[in-house]
Amino acid sequence: MTDAAVAGKDARQVDGDAVAATLGTALRRLRKAQGLTLQQLAARCGLSQPFLSQLENGKAMPSLMALHYVAQALDTTAHSLIQPRERLDVSLVRHGEGETYQLVEGASVRFLTRGGSHLMEPNEVEFDPGVGTVNTGHEGEEVIYVLEGRLRVELDGSAPVVLARGDVYTYPATIPHTITAAGQAGCRFLVVSSPPSF
Template identity: 45%
Template sequence: MEDEEHQDLARSIGASIRAARREAQLTLTQLAKEAGVSQPFLSQAENGKLMPSVINLHRIAQALNTTAHEILERGARPAVRVVRATEGRSYPLGPDATVRFCVGRNRLMDCNEVMAGPHSAAESATTHQGEEFVYVIDGSIRMVIGESEHLLGAGDTVYYAATVPHQWFNDSDTPARFLFTSSPPGF
């Protein structure tokens, strides 16, 4: 079942990238160059044959003047939406880390739940427009924001400008669970 969901998500993301590229009136080659990825990679992503990494998804979105969140959440959403604990689309952030989207598209903010296994981390530092707020639910994480590091435990929060490079790490031997809230939606 998980493989089927992964394939469905890859096809959905690919279709969203293709639609956004066509709306921007770019060829595969033009978008690949702008995003810093190869044309064959982009073609495979658009055809749902592979799942772009978080970093590549952000690069593609930036080249399309949108956000990774918009690509992932294209389509109409009701004005009020309840997302149960067992629901919501999820996306792999890297080895042993997953994000679950808690808010639909066309919002002024988004909130994503990250489940991070022991000794996992974001692929690399990232930047984007807006502001972010992180709330640790369980476990502990280390946030590197610009030149500063912050060790956060359950109940701790951090707020920062998302234009500053930021990256999270779970350095512990236990899983961590935390919320990333950003405005405007950045993922």
């Protein structure tokens, strides 16, 4: 797992220093509220204790995947740690808006809701050819809708499914799953998680 910096791909790139400071404060507050030491949190999420200390002090910014692991260890979501936690009954994100983050090299996610208190979480994801996610499982259910390209989805214990533009795939997110761009052109797709997992 790499501790890569957050990177934006559109005009609404995030201010890394501001996000790092806000994130650090939120992480420390949640960790202490749960009575965890940095060492215990490190054991839960698989990141090093020194790196977690840098995060809490606003001196480092994790990749979104690393933040996802920390958030899971703290029983929350990366989305709710990065964005304000006020309850918004409605959320409008127009074309070209929404904050975009690099997941790993060649993969990005754009948040399609504002605030961290929604019952479901839509995100737009882009993968370069051959790029994908690691085998993960989490609470709830996910729906994938392919916008461009081809996407390979593999659920543990099942044959892989290749999706094309316009295809929709719904599955229990508790089953560990790997999602990879298939084909030469990469892939762009919507993924909706309920409850929010990012």
